[in-house]
Amino acid sequence: MRTVRLPGGEEVPALGQGTWYMGDDALKRSEEIAALRAGVDLGMTLIDTAEMYGNGRAEELVGEAVAGLRGRVFLVSKVLPSNASRQGTKKACEGSLKRLRTDVIDLYLLHWQGRYPFEETVAGMTDLQREGKIRYWGVSNMDVPEMRDIFSIPRGDTCAVNQVLYNLSRRGVEYDLLPWCRENALPVMAYSPVEQGRILKDRTLGAVAKRHGATPAQVALAWVLRDPGVIAIPKAGTVAHVKENAAAGLVLTPDDLAELDGAFHPPARKMPLEML
Secondary structure (H helix, E strand, O other): OOEEEOOOOOEEEOEOEEOOOOOOOHHHHHHHHHHHHHHHHOOOOEEEOOOOHHHHHHHHHHHHHOOOOHHHOEEEEEEOHHHOOHHHHHHHHHHHHHHHOOOOEEEEEEOOOOOOOHHHHHHHHHHHHHOOOEEEEEEEOOOHHHHHHHHHOOOHHHOOOEEEEOEOOEOHHHOOHHHHHHHOOOOEEEEOOOHHHOOOOOHHHHHHHHHHOOOHHHHHHHHHOOOOOEEEOOEOOOHHHHHHHHOOOOOOOHHHHHHHHHHOOOOOOOOOOOOO
């Protein structure tokens, strides 16, 4: 499994597992837990979740899934902007730790910008680091102006990652955000890397997949992972889907990339940051 180096020097899998919309259906619980555990066995040891997902149900699911596997898993969770004051960040983290059944979160993110100044949230994050409750902190859904603001405040440049919406049909970040992150050695974590399946019937994507003996989802993931500074976190609720994702290590050719550019155009100008 290819890895991506965090600013602190630690390497994490370039292909992880997302959990948005997991934990909501009791009838799927066993299947979803099996999927997450299978992903860990296949090297997808980074698991991303958030207090927002199912009002904590996704974190509870992850906590159950990683029981007995915690030492192999790099856990990522997020604080809601409405909780992201200095003390609120710390309180929210305590709740996530309890739901995740762990003493430490490996990477804790501000989910998106809210009413609290970045200085307050970063102070809360660094408090949590000093207390040993999180190892790294980062942000999600931040564009270049917000990243510049964060890096300008005390300890803001210790941010470890920016998680954003990025896939073949959502390429606006390529215009300036991805270059800014590269210049600042900041990894990008791509959520919804296959656009929740909405792009998988595209004819060009299908043609490229057929040439490689792969599925459209595997090509879409390989396209996101072509960038050495990007981590992808697809969600998979079944073991079969996890196995499909884990086999997305194909290398796309220049011709493949040119064809995909023709079907999914790269940005020619600055675009507003997209979110789901």
